[in-house]
Amino acid sequence: MELKKLIDMLDPLERKIVPLLQTEKSFPELVKKSNLQEVEVMRALQWLKNKDILEIKTDKKKVITLDQNGQKYLQEGLPEKLILNLVKEQPLTIKQLQEKSKLNPGEFNSILGILRQKVAIEIKDGKINITEQGKKFIEKESLEEKFLKKQFPLDLERLQEEEKFAFEQLKKRKNILKIEDSTERTIELTKLGQQLTQQKISDEEVLNRLTSSMLKTQSWKNKKFRHYDLQADVPQTSFGRKHFVTEAVDYIKKIWLEMGFQEMTGSLVQTAFWDLDSLFVPQDHPAREMQDTFYLQDPAQGSLPKELYPKIKAVHENGGKTGSKGWQYQFSEQESKQLLLRTHTTVLSAQTLSQLKKEDLPAKFFSVAKVFRNETLDWKHLFEFYQVEGIVVDPNANLKHLKGYLKEFYKKMGYTDVRMRPAHFPYTEPSIEVDVFHPVKKEWIELGGAGIFRPEVTQPLLGFECPVLAWGQGMGRIISEYWKIKDIRDLYKNNLKQLREIKTWLK
Amino acid sequence: MPSITLNRKVFEMLVGKKLPDEQLQDRISMLGTDLEEVNENEIIVEIFPNRPDLLSEQGFARAFSSFIGVKPGLRPYPxxxxxxxxxxxxxxxxxxxxxxxxxxxxxxxxxxxxxxxxxxxxxxxxxxxxxxxxxxxxxxxxxxxxxxxxxxxxxxxxxxxxxxxxxxxxxxxxxxxxxxxxxxxxxxxxxxxxxxxxxxxxxxxxxxxxxxxxxxxxxxxxxxxxxxxxxxxxxxxxxxxxxxxxxxxxxxxxxxxxxxxxxxxxxxxxxPNLEPEEMKISLNYVNKILGLDLDEKQLQKYLEAMGYGYQDKKALVPAYRADVLHPIDLVEDIAIAYGYENFEPEIPSVATIGQEDPFQKFLIKVRNILVGFKLQETKSYHLLSKEELNQKMNLDYPPIPLKNALGDYNHLRNWLIPSGLKVLSENQHHDYPQNIFEIGTVFKKDKETETGVKEYQRVSILLCHEKTDYTEIKQIMDAFFHTLDKEYTIEETEHSSFIPGRVGRISVQDKKLAYIGEISPEVLKNWELTMPVTALEINLTELFEFIK
Structure with missing residues (x-):
């Protein structure tokens, strides 16, 4: 980066620090010379470091500082000098001396001890007298006194012989010295930093944040705003998002709406009557077994629609009015009443058909909604998932139309071509497996099912004959493929990191 | 679906013709079976459950041989x-x-x-x-x-x-x-x-x-x-x-x-009685359903390709076919013989009006409003354990049990906040604030409905971070109802999942339809959460009654 640009980006704090750096490398010195607060200097140094202008070296060590008595003695002198001066004037009793010295008894006694040890005083006739040695002490500055006048903090490891002696002496006494852990910061300029400190940095005021008061007072006029580092990383922001599966669901709904379909909705809890019987699924069909379908325990049974029930029963038993042979078994009302979690959204199609009148036709319906299967969760199985389904109820509908709708629908989903293969579903005839041509993989993939509802389904529900084209699919595949999800459980794991960071649905 | 393994040599002998792999694969899948594998010695196919007659080498070869035109028509079985x-x-x-x-x-x-x-x-x-x-x-x-x-x-x-x-x-x-x-x-x-x-x-x-x-x-x-x-x-x-x-x-x-x-x-x-069964087949019906213009000769040809006989406008259904209940079953077979790949796609010019369900549309709006409040949508399963719905919530409010669910997902949830707490408890290693919402179905017993179960769509909002409190969640509720132009009233209530004195019942036009409050520390402990949570749950089904 050009130096000029760099200078433009300097914050007012940095602008105060940079010129000092030419000569000053120690943190406390910078604080002193800049007249800034310690935190301000630290902040400026940190910013400069981020700009690659300097390195901050930190050194951990033990240092000596003055404690409260140390501070006091530095100002008032050591108490032993005070005592010596008092007894130099005239010998005093211990009691008199203590009163005059105004020291507390503990301190007083310990100082007396020290002076006696140094033979600076002696006791004669119950009074304390100064010795010749003592007189010399008054004249001479002691090592301890010298030590107190040092620049603190002092590096414990770097004491001179004499200092060491004084330190040992003072350390024995109460609250004079403290030993602390200290981090010493020194600055080392980088190459860029060396170049920068050579530059002249004007002391004109630069503006940081634009504030409303600046705007009101127009104080920003004729001043320069600090330039920002536009590439600098900023902290992540939090924002609200729809769940990514919702995005995909909304997208598919939109396709149906564009194609002129009406949305169907309905309950998740259904009777077997609606979910299976009305769709001509035989009552002994394996899909009804406990290991495939969730049944409710309490309540366990629902009620059956009075008008429709006998028609559905008849169509199973003997084909009713449809011309079919039916399944030729005895239809069980108990089986029909069982409550379950709907196994497919085709139940919504059945319920929709049962409400339709001839004059409503032609009509098209869709749903994108949840269905349930009794599966144990694993990487490719969910017990509830979205199903997409559409029907066209049109007296003139035929198989060619079905292929046309499929082609149009899948074109909107991004697949260029559609292929039909024979398949089997209990409620459609013909039944169709829908393959689409994958534009990236360049191959056919199986994506959905389709067909024309059997007369055994439509006749009892509608009350008249009418072809109903139907097609649908699960959504797992398109969702997993779009977001490259390998473990299907990740769809509903609600991992907030994933939900916040996943790319949005862009189709 | 069951799959069967065919000895390729036996199969080819029975069919009476050898086909190259690619053609064999194509024809097998266009006959209406799912091909799993073809190699030198074996053919493995999945048979749809409506065609038990294809579950043997002989049955499958018989159908295939007719389909590719080697031995079409009804086979006599004296x-x-x-x-x-x-x-x-x-x-x-x-x-x-x-x-x-x-x-x-x-x-x-x-x-x-x-x-x-x-x-x-x-x-x-x-x-x-x-x-x-x-x-x-x-x-x-x-x-x-x-x-x-x-x-x-x-x-x-x-x-x-x-x-x-x-x-x-x-x-x-x-x-x-x-x-x-x-x-x-x-x-x-x-x-x-x-x-x-x-x-x-x-x-x-x-x-x-x-x-x-x-x-x-x-x-x-x-x-x-x-x-x-x-x-x-x-x-x-x-x-x-x-x-x-x-x-x-x-x-x-x-x-x-x-x-x-x-x-x-x-x-x-x-x-046994191996006499074929007669079934009337109308050419008109076939053409109408398939959108084709077949003549009787073609009809006969296609029926024969699927192993049927044809005479006097009747199909002769082989005695081994278990799946022919209605003429529509013949129509499907005719379509297969005609070739699903040969149907030209056609879109009829039928005008219909697309229409979103009004309530679903409302739910999309609610979602948009909440996303605007910086809330993250979550999507949970409708099934939870009773422990999660009750014990962990410090509550006795029995949910509807399933008869045959394995594992912990065995009750229909009767409220949403437990789903939200589950999400929060599983995301504690991620950044805070964790402010989430979910729209979903809850289930309650109700004798008035056909199923004995009433389903409601609700929304839950949970705010989870160091400084969340009643004020914050109430701000969201105020803004939410304000956006929808609905007034609400609030009264203090008791609810053992919340801190006493900090839980309210919300009504719109005297209909009680929401709870708001601070989740009790005991409940948070049950979910092993160490961050405060405030929550709001609104019954959208009931709210929509006042909006539509």
């Missing part, structure tokens, strides 16, 4: 009439009432086709036979048994024979408790006082249907030439079809089908 008898005694009437039987002679068994017969039997048992419940099949070497054969029921301790895969005689009860097949299928005889058996003129027990054959009289070997076949169950029609599927497959192996007399207590009939 039946030699005999007067051998199978007597069905009244004792089975309430147990396993029906059997359909036949004899097939002059078979040449080797290792290969013994395996094939076992495969057919197995696959039919599993699918069409619904694991032997609906139909159980027995095949016996004719040389070991003597007509007339009787089908009757006896008390279990009166039944004693050496079953297949056993080295000793066992009673029926021993078979059910000690023999592997007995244990697998014993439930089909559960609660019966008498068990059904086939027994021959020399009083030898042939089998205990639907469990197992006798080792002495019910085991096919390479010496076997002629076989007796029986299917037993509850619906004669089903048994008849099943029998037809087997005997036609054996006939395709080179056997000669012989009929027997079945003496039921009140009637007597010949079995």
């Amino acid at each position: 039946v030699t009439k005999t007067t051998d008898r199978v007597i069905i005694e009244p004792s089975v009437t309430n147990i396993r009432p029906y059997t359909a039987c036949a004899v097939v002679k002059n078979l040449k068994f080797n290792d290969e086709n013994i395996k094939e017969i076992i495969q057919i039997q197995e696959k039919l048992h599993i699918t069409y036979g619904r694991n032997r419940k609906k139909c159980a099949i027995g095949v016996y070497p004719l040389e070991k048994i003597q007509f007339p054969i009787r089908y009757l029921a006896r008390e279990p301790d009166q039944i004693k024979f050496q079953p297949l895969e056993s080295d000793r005689e066992m009673t029926a009860l021993q078979i059910l408790s000690q023999h592997k097949t007995g244990r697998d299928y014993g439930h089909l005889l559960e609660g019966l006082e008498k068990f059904p058996i086939f027994i021959d003129a020399n009083d030898q027990i042939l089998s205990l249907p639907p469990i197992i054959n006798s080792h002495l009289t019910g085991k096919i070997s390479e010496q076997t030439k002629d076989v007796f076949i029986e299917c037993s169950g509850f619906d004669y029609n089903v048994l008849r079809k099943c029998l037809n599927i087997i005997v036609t497959a054996l006939a395709d192996m080179g056997g000669e089908i012989n009929s027997l007399e079945l003496h039921y207590p009140r009637t007597t009939c010949l079995s």
Whole structure:
């Protein structure tokens, strides 16, 4: 980066620090010379470091500082000098001396001890007298006194012989010295930093944040705003998002709406009557077994629609009015009443058909909604998932139309071509497996099912004959493929990191 | 769906034509089976459950051969009439009432086709036979048994024979408790006082249907030439079809089908009956459904390609087809013969108006509003454990249980906040604030509805971070109702999932439809959460009543 640009980006704090750096490398010195607060200097140094202008070296060590008595003695002198001066004037009793010295008894006694040890005083006739040695002490500055006048903090490891002696002496006494852990910061300029400190940095005021008061007072006029580092990383922001599966669901709904379909909705809890019987699924069909379908325990049974029930029963038993042979078994009302979690959204199609009148036709319906299967969760199985389904109820509908709708629908989903293969579903005839041509993989993939509802389904529900084209699919595949999800459980794991960071649905 | 493995050489011989791999693959899948694999020696295909007649090499080759035009049309299966008898005694009437039987002679068994017969039997048992419940099949070497054969029921301790895969005689009860097949299928005889058996003129027990054959009289070997076949169950029609599927497959192996007399207590009939069934087929109907313009000749050609006969506007349905209930089934087969790939896509010019469900539309709006409040949408399962819905919430509010769910997802959730707390408890290693919402269904018992269950759409909002409090969640609620132009009232209430004095019940036009408050520390502890949570749950179904 050009130096000029760099200078433009300097914050007012940095602008105060940079010129000092030419000569000053120690943190406390910078604080002193800049007249800034310690935190301000630290902040400026940190910013400069981020700009690659300097390195901050930190050194951990033990240092000596003055404690409260140390501070006091530095100002008032050591108490032993005070005592010596008092007894130099005239010998005093211990009691008199203590009163005059105004020291507390503990301190007083310990100082007396020290002076006696140094033979600076002696006791004669119950009074304390100064010795010749003592007189010399008054004249001479002691090592301890010298030590107190040092620049603190002092590096414990770097004491001179004499200092060491004084330190040992003072350390024995109460609250004079403290030993602390200290981090010493020194600055080392980088190459860029060396170049920068050579530059002249004007002391004109630069503006940081634009504030409303600046705007009101127009104080920003004729001043320069600090330039920002536009590439600098900023902290992540939090924002609200729809769940990514919702995005995909909304997208598919939109396709149906564009194609002129009406949305169907309905309950998740259904009777077997609606979910299976009305769709001509035989009552002994394996899909009804406990290991495939969730049944409710309490309540366990629902009620059956009075008008429709006998028609559905008849169509199973003997084909009713449809011309079919039916399944030729005895239809069980108990089986029909069982409550379950709907196994497919085709139940919504059945319920929709049962409400339709001839004059409503032609009509098209869709749903994108949840269905349930009794599966144990694993990487490719969910017990509830979205199903997409559409029907066209049109007296003139035929198989060619079905292929046309499929082609149009899948074109909107991004697949260029559609292929039909024979398949089997209990409620459609013909039944169709829908393959689409994958534009990236360049191959056919199986994506959905389709067909024309059997007369055994439509006749009892509608009350008249009418072809109903139907097609649908699960959504797992398109969702997993779009977001490259390998473990299907990740769809509903609600991992907030994933939900916040996943790319949005862009189709 | 069951898959079957075909010996490619046998298959090609039966079909009468060899096709290159690619064409073979294409034709197999366009016939209506899912191809799994083709290699030099084997073809593996998945058979749809409506076509049990394709579960054998012979049946599949027969259909395929017609489909590719080598041997189209109805195949004749001559039946030699005999007067051998199978007597069905009244004792089975309430147990396993029906059997359909036949004899097939002059078979040449080797290792290969013994395996094939076992495969057919197995696959039919599993699918069409619904694991032997609906139909159980027995095949016996004719040389070991003597007509007339009787089908009757006896008390279990009166039944004693050496079953297949056993080295000793066992009673029926021993078979059910000690023999592997007995244990697998014993439930089909559960609660019966008498068990059904086939027994021959020399009083030898042939089998205990639907469990197992006798080792002495019910085991096919390479010496076997002629076989007796029986299917037993509850619906004669089903048994008849099943029998037809087997005997036609054996006939395709080179056997000669012989009929027997079945003496039921009140009637007597010949079995098997391989006469094709007639079904009227209207050319108009076919053309209307398929959108084609076929003439009668083409109709006939396509029916023949699917193994049917055609005469006098009637399709002749082969006796082994179990899936033709209605002319629509013929229409599908005609479409298959015409080729699904040959239908031209067509979009009719039918004008319809697209319409979103108004309530769903409302839910999308709610979502948009909440996302604007910087909330992250989550999507949870509708199923949770009772512990999660109640105990962990410090609440006694029983949810609706499922009968047969495995694991912890075994109750229908009756409120949403537990789902939200579950999400928060699983995301504690991620950044805060964690402010989330979810729109979803909750379930409550309600005798007024058809299912006895009422479903509501609700929204839950949970705020989770160091500084969340009632003020913050109430700000969101205020903004939410304000956006929707709805006024609400709030009253203090008691709810053991929340901190007392910090939980309110919300009403709109006197309808109570929401809770708001700070989740109690006890509940947070139950979810192992160490961050405060405030929450709001609104019944959108009820709210929508005032909005629409």
